[in-house]
Amino acid sequence: MGQGQQEKVATSLAGTVSEEISASLAPVDAELERRYPGDPGIRQPVHTVYVPGDAFTAGTIRSWGDQALAALDEHAPDAASFAAVLGLSDDLAAPVYDRVRAKLEREPVEDLRVDFEDGYGPRPDAEEDEAAARAARLIAEAYEEGTAAPYMGIRMKCMEAPVRDRGIRTLDIFLTGLMAAGGLPAGLALTLPKVTYAEQVTAMVRLLEEFEKAHGLDRGRIGFEIQIETSQSILATDGTATVARMIQAAGGRATGLHYGTFDYSACLGVSAAYQASDHPAADHAKAIMQVAAAGTGVRVSDGSTNVLPVGPTSKVHDAWRLHHGLTRRALARAYYQGWDMHPGHLPTRYAAVFAFYREGFEQAAARLVAYAHRAGGDVLDEPATAKALSGYLLRGLDCGALDIAEVARATGLTRADLEGFAVPRRADLTVSAR
Helix, strand or coil: CCCCCCCCCCCCCCHHHHHHHHHHHHHHHHHHHHHCCCCCCCCCCCEEEEEECCCCCCCHHHHHHHHHHHHHHHHCCCHHHHHHHHCCCHHHHHHHHHHHHHHHHHCCCCEEEEECCCCCCCCCHHHHHHHHHHHHHHHHHHHHHCCCCCEEEEECCCCCCCCHHHHHHHHHHHHHHHHHCCCCCCCEEEEECCCCCHHHHHHHHHHHHHHHHHHCCCCCCCCEEEEECCHHHCECCCCCEHHHHHHHHCCCCEEEEEECHHHHHHHCCCCHHHCCCCCHHHHHHHHHHHHHHCCCCCEEECCCCCCCCCCCHHHHHHHHHHHHHHHHHHHHCCCCCEEECCHHHHHHHHHHHHHHHHHCHHHHHHHHHHHHCCCCCCCCCCHHHHHHHHHHHHHHHHHCCCCHHHHHHHHCCCHHHHHHHHCCCHHHHCCCCC
16 A cells, blocks of 8 residues: 555444443443542642640641751751751752751641540540630631641541540531631641541531531532541451442542551551551551542541650651651652651651652653653653653642742643643543554
8 A cells, every 4th residue: 555545444333332332331431420530639738737626826837837947956957967867869958958947937837637536635525615616716817817727627536426426516616616707718627537437427428518508508518538547447347448438428528538557556456666657557558548549539648657856866866767768658659648746747747758859850840741742752651640740740839849930941831731731631541542
């Protein structure tokens, strides 16, 4: 056949076959869209800070930032000393250190939860009522004054019988207080702890539906995180993944799955000395959480370390190395969020996060440019990889590891371009013939 001659095309199937197959798969198409809507495309905080309800004040966020800066001043007063503690390369030392200090001055906390569960404990009802009302007032004022973290809310007590009524009342007082102060903030975040059965998630949905009706809010306005702290929340008695049931029971309201390092470890009988987020039991739980949440729009968060960076410099450095290593390990496993329990954890949280995004920045940018322009190179990327590359850059921008100007210089792409790659249409993720 000569060059330019049109190829003869022949088919064997009747035209109705495709139509019949599409009709038969229509319920599956609808189910895919409902159960797996994809990532919500909004910012995910790099951490969650928990502060007991009686300890939370209007100055908590600034205090955490100031304490973290003081820890740097005392134990790593310059980029070289900080890099030496954490093993950062020479080329990353100054950019990371400078960004960490700037972050602690500008936005020390990305996500804060006022805790009415384990960190608060049982209190007289009047005392918890007052603390919940105060939390609502302070959070509303913080958003009004521009001093709030991007995400703020409470962790209530769980849905187990001994504390159920108390948890419901605290949630009601808190949300009612926010409404009275002007409405629910965009960054509202609620955490339901110690979930063991999907029915407890259903109960939480019922609570939120009733609150929305009472205040004329759109159905589904209030979402919540599910905290995974028990073996029953991972595997049911029949061997199925309970956490997957929980996501579906939330009816689209679940925003995150948060791993609880110490409760979960204790539930499995792990001795106290070995309870950590890198224990094999933790890896198993988080892997199931990750697979269950994939494609649903629910994000997965790692847990915390209880080794605090306090005391003499040698002790602080040891704790920093541990926390930095655990954070980097989590990032490599696509757990982009974790818990921080002490202001001294903030320097190493941000150092690990910033180094993670900066050290891979040039390669990610080059690969995304090659994909965008269908250029050559030694890696042939698919749409799903372009999604991951742009998501990587966006997360780096959101937390402050990267600047929009340097990303634009390296890629020639705008933030809107990156968001287009990061949240593609479902059809764009199908395997294409090349």
